[in-house]
Amino acid sequence: xxxxxxxxxxxxxxxxxxxxxxxxxxxxxxxxxxxxxxxxxxxxxxxxxxxxxxxxxxxxxxxxxxxxxxxxxxxxxxxxxxxxxxxxxxxxxxxxxxxxxxxxxxxxxxxxxxxxxxxxxxxxxxxxxxxxxxxxxxxxxxxxxxxxxxxxxxxxxxxxx
Amino acid sequence: xxxxxxxxxxxxxxxxxxxxxxxxxxxxxxxxxxxxxxxxxxxxxxxxxxxxxxxxxxxxxxxxxxxxxxxxxxxxxxxxxxxxxxxxxxxxxxxxxxxxxxxxxxxxxxxxxxxxxxxxxxxxxxxxxxxxxxxxxxxxxxxxxxxxxxxxxxxxxxxxxxxxxxxxxxxxxxxxxxxxxxxxxxxxxxxxxxxxxxxxxxxxxxxxxxxxxxxxxxxxxxxxxxxxxxxxxxxxxxxxxxxxxxxxxxxxxxxxxxxxxxxxxxxxxxxxxxxxxxxxxxxx
Ligand SMILES: Cc1cc2nc3c(=O)[nH]c(=O)nc-3n(C[C@H](O)[C@H](O)[C@H](O)COP(=O)(O)OP(=O)(O)OC[C@H]3O[C@@H](n4cnc5c(N)ncnc54)[C@H](O)[C@@H]3O)c2cc1C
Ligand code: FES
Ligand code: FES
Numbered sequence: 224x225x226x227x228x229x230x231x232x233x234x235x236x237x238x239x240x241x242x243x244x245x246x247x248x249x250x251x252x253x254x255x256x257x258x259x260x261x262x263x264x265x266x267x268x269x270x271x272x273x274x275x276x277x278x279x280x281x282x283x284x285x286x287x288x289x290x291x292x293x294x295x296x297x298x299x300x301x302x303x304x305x306x307x308x309x310x311x312x313x314x315x316x317x318x319x320x321x322x323x324x325x326x327x328x329x330x331x332x333x334x335x336x337x338x339x340x341x342x343x344x345x346x347x348x349x350x351x352x353x354x355x356x357x358x359x360x361x362x363x364x365x366x367x368x369x370x371x372x373x374x375x376x377x378x379x380x381x382x383x384x
Numbered sequence: 385x386x387x388x389x390x391x392x393x394x395x396x397x398x399x400x401x402x403x404x405x406x407x408x409x410x411x412x413x414x415x416x417x418x419x420x421x422x423x424x425x426x427x428x429x430x431x432x433x434x435x436x437x438x439x440x441x442x443x444x445x446x447x448x449x450x451x452x453x454x455x456x457x458x459x460x461x462x463x464x465x466x467x468x469x470x471x472x473x474x475x476x477x478x479x480x481x482x483x484x485x486x487x488x489x490x491x492x493x494x495x496x497x498x499x500x501x502x503x504x505x506x507x508x509x510x511x512x513x514x515x516x517x518x519x520x521x522x523x524x525x526x527x528x529x530x531x532x533x534x535x536x537x538x539x540x541x542x543x544x545x546x547x548x549x550x551x552x553x554x555x556x557x558x559x560x561x562x563x564x565x566x567x568x569x570x571x572x573x574x575x576x577x578x579x580x581x582x583x584x585x586x587x588x589x590x591x592x593x594x595x596x597x598x599x600x601x602x603x604x605x606x607x608x609x610x611x612x613x614x615x616x617x618x619x620x621x622x623x624x625x626x627x628x629x630x631x632x633x634x635x636x637x638x639x640x641x642x643x644x645x646x647x648x649x650x651x652x653x654x655x656x657x658x659x660x661x662x663x664x665x666x667x668x
Contacts, residue, residue, distance in 0.1 A: 224391050224392075226392050242389070243389075243390055243391065243392035243435065244386040244388070244389055244390060246385070246386065249385070265385065265426065266423060266426070267419065267422075267423050267490070268574060268575070270487070270489060273489055279463075279492040280488055280489050280492060281489050281492050281493050282489045282490075282493075285418060285419055285422050285423065285489075285493070286418060286422070286493065287392070287415075287418065287422070289392050289394070289437070290415075290418065290437060290439060292394070293440075333488065333489065336488060336492075337488070352488055354487040354488070354576070355486065355487025355488060355489045355490065356487075
């Protein structure tokens with residue numbers, strides 16, 4: 224029995240009939256074509272599929288699309304503003320926070336949740352916040368620097384504004 | 385991917401969820417945060433034909449004071465509890481445990497009620513709720529009842545919850561003056577589940593242990609009260625030596641589990657170490 228859902232993804236409203244067993248990540252990738260959200264493990268462990276649902280980081284492989292009915296979803300595709308990279312995206316580029324890039328969308332979305340709660344995190348707090356995101360390439364150091372870069376940039380922007 | 389098909393209903397109230405559960409019987413399962421159930425469904429360990437979603441019910445998601453008690457709605461997420469000053473000031477082990485569960489993504493979705501109902505032998509909340517003398521409030525088609533955390537966990541993934549009942553709230557009595565608590569765990573490095581976890585609450589008067597409450601998780605098929613540790617410390621001076629001696633009783637007479645992360649023997653050793661750490665922190 225298909226269920227009708229209404230979700231806003233990256234500011235755009237969608238309505239679809241979905242099979243209830245469709246995972247939110249399958250809906251984003253296969254129905255909406257938003258393939259920036261990756262599936263690394265499909266066992267809730269790696270964090271590659273992390274997106275924001277109503278502003279909170281969640282693993283979209285561990286949530287049904289029907290559970291997101293009525294929610295605001297944000298994926299990596301929604302981070303840049305009219306072609307200007309989000310400070311987190313810029314940070315990952317400037318600080319070499321990625322190598323193969325597979326984990327990066329998840330890293331960025333989890334970091335977005337962190338910076339929303341704690342705009343000025345310590346190195347330890349960044350490492351704690353990224354506990355649920357695995358990277359097989361970078362060794363994490365540059366990821367931490369990338370998040371620090373973004374935190375600094377955002378706080379400078381706010382001072383100017 | 386979830387291999388089996390099922391029907392989905394989002395309940396608009398607890399009463400509607402109870403009606404839906406009664407209507408669909410054994411084939412139905414409640415869905416809260418989904419962070420135990422969905423992984424189990426992917427592995428075909430659980431194959432419900434109907435899911436009744438209670439994950440959006442505002443009536444289950446709160447943390448409040450009622451009289452002297454702290455009342456946490458079953459739908460409060462681990463993250464809600466981790467960030468609650470009310471929870472922290474009632475018993476700091478509540479926020480310590482909440483912060484040690486999985487990772488931020490898991491804490492954003494997983495709920496207290498879901499964790500207690502699931503009763504994973506390595507889960508954190510069962511030990512904390514036993515040590516907190518919590519009462520678990522259940523509602524079903526025939527009304528409400530309350531079960532103490534001591535009586536709630538009956539075995540390996542087994543609880544006192546009936547098929548058609550919902551956990552609605554967890555009620556924690558105000559601890560006596562001079563009470564401090566702590567939750568300490570040795571975690572599985574990948575999942576952060578407890579290999580062994582210990583929750584301890586100590587009521588101190590003039591350096592003497594008036595009252596102590598200790599519970600262990602991860603050690604055996606279910607979390608349990610470490611009565612022998614409590615007996616060994618009650619009425620004693622809270623010195624390092626007395627605490628260490630009492631902690632030696634942790635796990636005594638328990639049939640410990642072993643797996644490829646930690647053998648029975650190692651878990652029994654960890655029980656003593658973590659009982660001591662939790663008691664030391666609570667007695668500070
Ligand atoms: C990667 C990962 C790491 C984790 N690490 C930890 C950890 O370190 N420590 C820890 O303790 N847990 C850990 N968990 C488990 C997590 O805490 C779950 O959130 C929790 O066990 C279940 O809560 P839920 O709301 O997600 O429940 P669900 O998965 O929705 O439901 C679980 C079960 O409880 C039933 N249920 C749910 N709510 C109710 C209710 N109100 N009344 C009656 N029955 C109900 C459901 O029918 C189902 O059988 C981890 C999970 C993951 C995926
Ligand atoms: S794909 Fe979701 S956590 Fe790995
Ligand atoms: S950059 Fe390759 S997994 Fe992180």
